[in-house]
Amino acid sequence: MKLKQGLMWVILVLAVLVSSCATKITAYEATTPEIKLEEFFDGELFAYGIVQNRFGKVQKRFTVDMVANWEGNVGLLEEDFYYADGTTDRRVWRLVKEGNGVYSGTASDVSSDAIGATQGFAFQWGYTLDVPIDGKTWSFKLNDWMYLVDKKRLVNRAEMKKFGFVVGEITLVIEKL
Template identity: 40%
Template sequence: MTVYRYKNNTPKLKLEDFFSGDISVWGMFEDTFGIIRKRFTCKISGSWDKNTKTLNIKENFMYDDGVKEYRDWKLIKINNNCYEGTTDAVIGKALGYTSGNTFHWKYTFELPLFGRKTKVKFDDWMYLQDNDVIINKAYMKKFGLKLGTVTLFYKKG
């Protein structure tokens, strides 16, 4: 499936608009059998630098087991609908495209899994529902096998 399938969907998603400011996130990780293994919340603070075309996103996660995690993303806008993203846990760069109300990106992520850091691939889809809400599904794989799905709900304000 391609992101351009959603080119006519509205409202139009501009990452630099949606992710500027404060956002609350709720999410969960489901394994391949549909069992929810982790739930979490996240507070996001984002800012857009129009001179460098850089979106800075600071994420503070709190998992249901009490574990806290901090992530600092930098997304550079390459053109009208293409972004490159980096953070400490991404191997190389995340590459993504917007079209209509949708953002799709893929990346390899170093994730703490089974007591050690493991490289997993994410196929990540975000859908803008209205100007204040995104629903996100990210499919996680290792060696081409599905490990599970992360589902997130983003709310501005």
């Protein structure tokens, strides 16, 4: 029993240490070019990327056709995914600019409202994504970061967690057409 309690304390301390090392959005406050979702995600876009498992092995490769438009503080982002294995998927985001660089979003396969903020060239938000796998739906917590490279290119990295453990990562490059 003492060994089990000791192990739990070690795990708790390691978790606190690891989480305290995480990058905060404020680290990018003075960087340029400044990202504004309503400007970058406007019009036609194209993306390509990969999904890796927790060991770094590529599980999926994909491309995405995107169309986005904004009316005032509300944006609609339509994403059509094309996977290398021939499967397809579609996600439609409803984005809301809340003010002061804060954005929220909803989509049919996102079971928690996405909420995030911009600082300089970076945008970070978190949400729960529901993913169908082998006839079941699994919910993953995503820590999603976007980095504006220039006015036409953005790099997106999302860490996927299940039960608090990293189980995968999504990397994609998005380009304005």
